[in-house]
Amino acid sequence: MSDTLRVLWTLVPQRAPQPWLHCSHCGDSRPFESSTKFRLNANGKRLDAWLIYHCTACSQTWNRPLLERRPAAAVDPQLLAALQQNDPHLARHLAFDIEDLRRRSARIEVFAEALVRRETLCICGTEPRRLEIDFAVATPLRLRLDRLLAAELGVTRSRLHRLQNSGRLVLSAPGSRWLRKPPQDGWRICLDLSEERDREAIATAARRSQ
Numbered sequence: 001m002s003d004t005l006r007v008l009w010t011l012v013p014q015r016a017p018q019p020w021l022h023c024s025h026c027g028d029s030r031p032f033e034s035s036t037k038f039r040l041n042a043n044g045k046r047l048d049a050w051l052i053y054h055c056t057a058c059s060q061t062w063n064r065p066l067l068e069r070r071p072a073a074a075v076d077p078q079l080l081a082a083l084q085q086n087d088p089h090l091a092r093h094l095a096f097d098i099e100d101l102r103r104r105s106a107r108i109e110v111f112a113e114a115l116v117r118r119e120t121l122c123i124c125g126t127e128p129r130r131l132e133i134d135f136a137v138a139t140p141l142r143l144r145l146d147r148l149l150a151a152e153l154g155v156t157r158s159r160l161h162r163l164q165n166s167g168r169l170v171l172s173a174p175g176s177r178w179l180r181k182p183p184q185d186g187w188r189i190c191l192d193l194s195e196e197r198d199r200e201a202i203a204t205a206a207r208r209s210q
Helices: 077-084 089-095 097-104 145-153 157-164 198-209
Strands: 004-014 018-023 028-043 046-055 063-072 116-123 130-136 169-173 188-193
Touching: 004 198, 018 046, 028 063, 028 089, 046 089, 077 089, 116 145, 116 198, 130 198, 145 157, 145 198, 157 169, 157 188
Parallel strands: 004 130
Antiparallel strands: 004 116, 018 028, 028 046, 046 063, 130 188, 169 188
16 A cells, blocks of 8 residues: 555645836836736727736726727627626636736736645555645746745745755756755655654645545
8 A cells, every 4th residue: 555645736826016106206117016907998990908907006007908999899709798796706816917017018017825735645554654746837926945844834944955966855857956945736745754753734634635
């Protein structure tokens, strides 16, 4: 019987990236945050649409272009309905589209706050002696892996680095300083728990429901 516990951690960011833009009211560059509201304008048979942002220091707005002079007949009806209804799911999806934001601002502020959704992929029938964590990360995070693991597994960062140095904590991707980097989609870490007295507590933390 396998003694390996394998889990999937899906990291869901809680704060959308904020583009830094010149604020005419503040007179300087400021971070702007999504209002989750849309502005839609019809000019004849053509549509313009924007996602409205607010300066975090004042009430100045920035309209992030979504549709520009688009023929109304070419707009997907479901998209048009979502824009008209200020659909929160669409607003969130667009707010986290960091690649589009990078085309509009040279500086994007990314936050560390993330919700960890856990799914057990393979559970052993005995006390686990090996832990494997797969990561699903659809949106970039500014969150060091050692901080994430320490908080979620209930261990210290120094202990994690000692485990890495001893070869008992390894990553599926190449590199030596990966504990100091943000987790990437598709990464898998493997932790040898065989000599850890609190291995059951670590395994429980790795798979516990949120």
